[in-house]
Amino acid sequence: MIFIISGSRKGIGRELVEHYLSSGHTVIGCSRGLTELAHPNYTHFELDVSDEPAVASMVKKTARAHGRIDVLINNAGIATMNPVALTPLTTAKSIFNTNFHGTFLLSREVAKVMLKQERGRIINLSTVAHPLKLEGEALYAASKAAVESFTQVQARELGPTGITVNAIGPTPVLTDLVKGVPKEKMDSLLQRQAIVRFGSIEDITNVIDFFIRPTSDFITGQVLYLGGIS
Amino acid sequence: MIPSIIIKSIEGLNSSWGLEYFQELNADTRLFHPDSPMTSMQLVQLVARLEEVVEEETGQVITLADEHAMSQKRSPFLTIGSLSEYITSLLTP
């Protein structure tokens, strides 16, 4: 299958790329920086997911080169730990640009390709920060709440077309994204889960593999949280 | 050139839509308009096809997204003529 995975330079995105490459798929990734990953079935685009012409061009080049796009994983995301009172507007805008506008642009462009195939899978990355209403993460949680709502509405718009749109909300996974969160805060966050431990890449690929398999064609507009959060 | 690109694209898509309404196409043919049978999903298919063909023919990547798409007065998607004008306005000469 042909995958597009955003935010693929490091963290969860990089691991997702390696997972799907090792299962024999072709992956097209993108992030603002260059990747060190070199693999015959991997192509990297250096772009910001909120750059409309760059995203449109990547999607068109991918469709032309491979003839189809089977799976889109909207993984690129950024976070800040900051109380609302101390959050600059520039930070708020950049969080929404990457997390929400990036997801919107990629989903819009890839859906046009998937419509022609009359099948496709779109998976968006959310977070438990939204259902847990995490203090200090208002902008991050709000941007992901927007992603969840977008997931559910786009799922309905694409309902009759063979394209499903779902989201996964991981619990904390040890990547650069959560590096700045103080230990006590992280511990108390984990304690709110039904199953108290960090999430792993396998927890995430398990859910994505479920969303993308052919028999999941009746599952759309869902947000699946890990660790027993609801 | 643009009107003929639009007409060819609709003809191509209509082979699977099977709409009699689109048998005869000209600048006044209504597209996403209350008097036309085109659905919003068919409009999206047309938009995707046009973006592709315009790039093939002109080498320019355009995005056909307009805030007035659903408007009955100002939408560029009302007729083949208005869509043609809209696409032309997005292309750099």
Ligand SMILES: NC(=O)c1ccc[n+]([C@@H]2O[C@H](COP(=O)([O-])OP(=O)(O)OC[C@H]3O[C@@H](n4cnc5c(N)ncnc54)[C@H](OP(=O)(O)O)[C@@H]3O)[C@@H](O)[C@H]2O)c1
């Ligand atoms: N880690 C967690 O605990 C956790 C929990 C729940 C949800 N998530 C979600 O999982 C996703 C991945 O997070 P992560 O932990 O892997 O973060 P990460 O380690 O910080 O990696 C983020 C990735 O996104 C790319 N990126 C950031 N901004 C971008 C932009 N504007 N355009 C294109 N690429 C961009 C980065 O590459 P460049 O720097 O090269 O652009 C990098 O590859 C995010 O959506 C996050 O919200 C993470």
